[in-house]
Amino acid sequence: xxxxxxxxxxxxxxxxxxxxxxxxxxxxxxxxxxxxxxxxxxxxxxxxxxxxxxxxxxxxxxxxxxxxxxxxxxxxxxxxxxxxxxxxxxxxxxxxxxxxxxxxxxxxxxxxxxxxxxxxxxxxxxxxxxxxxxxxxxxxxxxxxxxxxxxxxxxxxxxxxxxxxxxxxxxxxxxxxxxxxxxxxxxxxxxxxxxxxxxxxxxxxxxxxxxxxxxxxxxxxxxxxxxxxxxxxxxxxxxxxxxxxxxxxxxxxxxxxxxxxxxxxxx
Amino acid sequence: xxxxxxxxxxxxxxxxxxxxxxxxxxxxxxxxxxxxxxxxxxxxxxxxxxxxxxxxxxxxxxxxxxx
Numbered sequence: 001x002x003x004x005x006x007x008x009x010x011x012x013x014x015x016x017x018x019x020x021x022x023x024x025x026x027x028x029x030x031x032x033x034x035x036x037x038x039x040x041x042x043x044x045x046x047x048x049x050x051x052x053x054x055x056x057x058x059x060x061x062x063x064x065x066x067x068x069x070x071x072x073x074x075x076x077x078x079x080x081x082x083x084x085x086x087x088x089x090x091x092x093x094x095x096x097x098x099x100x101x102x103x104x105x106x107x108x109x110x111x112x113x114x115x116x117x118x119x120x121x122x123x124x125x126x127x128x129x130x131x132x133x134x135x136x137x138x139x140x141x142x143x144x145x146x147x148x149x150x151x152x153x154x155x156x157x158x159x160x161x162x163x164x165x166x167x168x169x170x171x172x173x174x175x176x177x178x179x180x181x182x183x184x185x186x187x188x189x190x191x192x193x194x195x196x197x198x199x200x201x202x203x204x205x206x207x208x209x210x211x212x213x214x215x216x217x218x219x220x221x222x223x224x225x226x227x228x229x230x231x232x233x234x235x236x237x238x239x240x241x242x243x244x245x246x247x248x249x250x251x252x253x254x255x256x257x258x259x260x261x262x263x264x265x266x267x
Numbered sequence: 268x269x270x271x272x273x274x275x276x277x278x279x280x281x282x283x284x285x286x287x288x289x290x291x292x293x294x295x296x297x298x299x300x301x302x303x304x305x306x307x308x309x310x311x312x313x314x315x316x317x318x319x320x321x322x323x324x325x326x327x328x329x330x331x332x333x334x
Contacts, residue, residue, distance in 0.1 A: 028332060043333025046274040046326065047300060049293055059299050059330050074333050076274030084303075088328050091308050092301035160334065187334075209334030 002237065004205050006039075006182055007098060007130040007151040009068075010254040013038045013128055014199070015229040016184065017208025018069070018136050022218065025061040031212055032062065034222035039068040041100055041207070043075070044089050047119075069093055070132065072100040077113065079103060079120035086124060099124070100154075100186075102134035104264075110160040118148065125149035134186050137171040139178060153179060154186035154207060157198065163190030176202040192228035199232025199239070235252050269321040284322075287314040293329065302327050 003010040017037040022028040033042055040062060059069070071089030073082035086099045103120055105113030114136055124131050125148055132152040133145050142153045155175055158164035165188065166172060178181050182204035189195055189208040199208050206229055215221035269282045273293075280289065286309055288317045290296055303326040309317055319325075 019332040020334045022332060042330040042333055044328050045331045046293065047298070047329040048275055049276065049327070057299060057329055058332055069330065071330065074331055084306075085328075088301040088303060088310055088326075089330075091310060092299060092330060172285075207334075227314075249306065 002233065004063070004182065011035060011038050011068075011231075013226075014205040014233060015195070015226055016041070016186075016205055016207040017212060017222070018072075018207070018223075019058060020209050021213035025056065027218060028058070029061050030052065031218045031222040032067075034219045034226065035212065036226045037067075039070050041070045041072045041209070044071055044073075044085050048204045064093065064096070068098065069096065070098060070100045073102050073120075075104070076102070077104050079116045079123065082116070082120040083123050085129075086129060087127075090129070095129060096128045098132070098151075100132050100134065101150075103170065110137055112156070114138070121145055121148045121150055132184070137168050137175065139174040142183075143178055146179060150181065151203060152182040152184055152204075154184045156187040157185045157194060158188030160187045161214075162188050163211060163214070164188050165190050165194035166201075169197070169201060172198070172203070173201055182191070189225075192224040195225050195228040196232035196235070199229055200235050202236055205229070236267070269319060269323075271319060272324040273321075274325070275328060280319075282303055284319045285315060285318045286319060289319060289325075290314060293327070298329065300329055 003012055004014045013036045015035055015037050016039040017032055017035050018041045019028055073085045075131060076082040076085055080117050081104050082101060090097050101120055103113050103116040113135055119134055122132055131150045132154055133150045134143055134154045135142055137155040145153050157166040184205040184207050185198040185203050186207040189211045195206045212218050212222045268279045275334050305324055
C-alpha cells in the first residue's frame with residue numbers, strides 16, 4: 001500500500017490539516033474527519049487563567065490517541081522562542097516529539113526567517129525532536145535542513161493563508177528531486193486543484209488549514225481535499241503522458257474514414 | 268503571601284505554595300497543560316515537589332487551534 005512514512009512511522013493519509021480558524025470545535029472535528037487526516041497541527045498558547053474553567057480543550061475534541069498531534073511554533077520570530085515552545089509542547093504531549101517548526105520573519109507576510117529556522121532546527125534535532133520544518137522554496141536551504149536532520153521539509157506553495165496555490169512549481173520540483181526525506185507542501189493551498197498539483201509534482205503530502213477552514217463549506221472542502229490529494233498521488237504514480245506543445249495527436253484512428261460527401265460546403 | 272507573575276499577570280497567593288497547589292487554585296487540575304517556571308519547564312512529576320518563591324514568573328500553556 002502506498003503510505004506516507006515520516007520518521008519511520010507510516011500513515012495512510014497524505015493530507016495533513018491544521019485546527020485553526022474554524023467556527024467552533026464541532027466544525028473542527030467534522031472537517032478533520034471529512035479530510036481523513038491522521039496528522040493535525042495545533043498551536044501552543046497561554047491558557048486563560050480563571051476564565052471558563054469547565055470549557056473543553058481542543059485536545060478533548062481531538063483525542064491524541066486517535067490523531068498524531070503536531071505542535072507548531074506559530075507566532076515565533078526567533079529560534080530561541082521556537083525551541084522553548086516545542087520543549088513545552090513535548091511536555092504537554094507526554095514526550096511526543098514529532099513537531100512542526102516554523103520561525104517567521106515578518107508579521108505581514110508570515111514569510112519564514114530561514115536563518116532562525118536553520119538555527120532552531122539544529123538545536124531541536126540535537127535534543128531529539130523529529131522536526132518537520134516549514135521552509136521557503138529555496139532548494140539549497142531545503143537540502144541544508146535535511147542535512148541538519150529534519151525528518152521532513154515543508155516548502156510553502158505561497159504565503160500562509162493566502163490561498164494563492166503553488167506560485168513556483170519549478171523550485172518545488174527541484175526540492176522534490178533532491179530530497180531524500182518526505183517533502184510536504186505547507187502554506188498557501190487554496191482549493192482542491194492546488195493540492196492535486198502538489199501531489200502530481202511528486203510531493204509526499206500536503207498540509208493545509210485556511211483552504212479548508214475559510215471555505216464557504218469547510219466540511220465539503222475537506223472532502224474535496226481528501227480526494228484531490230488521492231487523485232494527484234495516483235496521477236503521479238501512474239506516470240503522466242508527456243506534454244506535446246503545439247502538436248496534436250489524434251485519439252481516434254486516421255485510417256478507414258468513409259469518403260467525404262463534400263468539401264466544406266453546406267448542403 | 269507570595270507574588271507570582273502568571274502568563275504576564277501579577278497574582279498573590281498564600282505561602283507556602285507548591286506548583287500542584289497553584290494548579291489546583293487556578294482550576295487547571297486534570298487539564299492538559301505544560302508549565303514553565305522562570306524559563307525552565309517543570310515536568311508534571313515535579314508539580315507536587317517544587318515550592319514556588321516570591322517573584323517567580325510562570326508560563327502555563329495549552330494546545331489550541333492552529334495551522
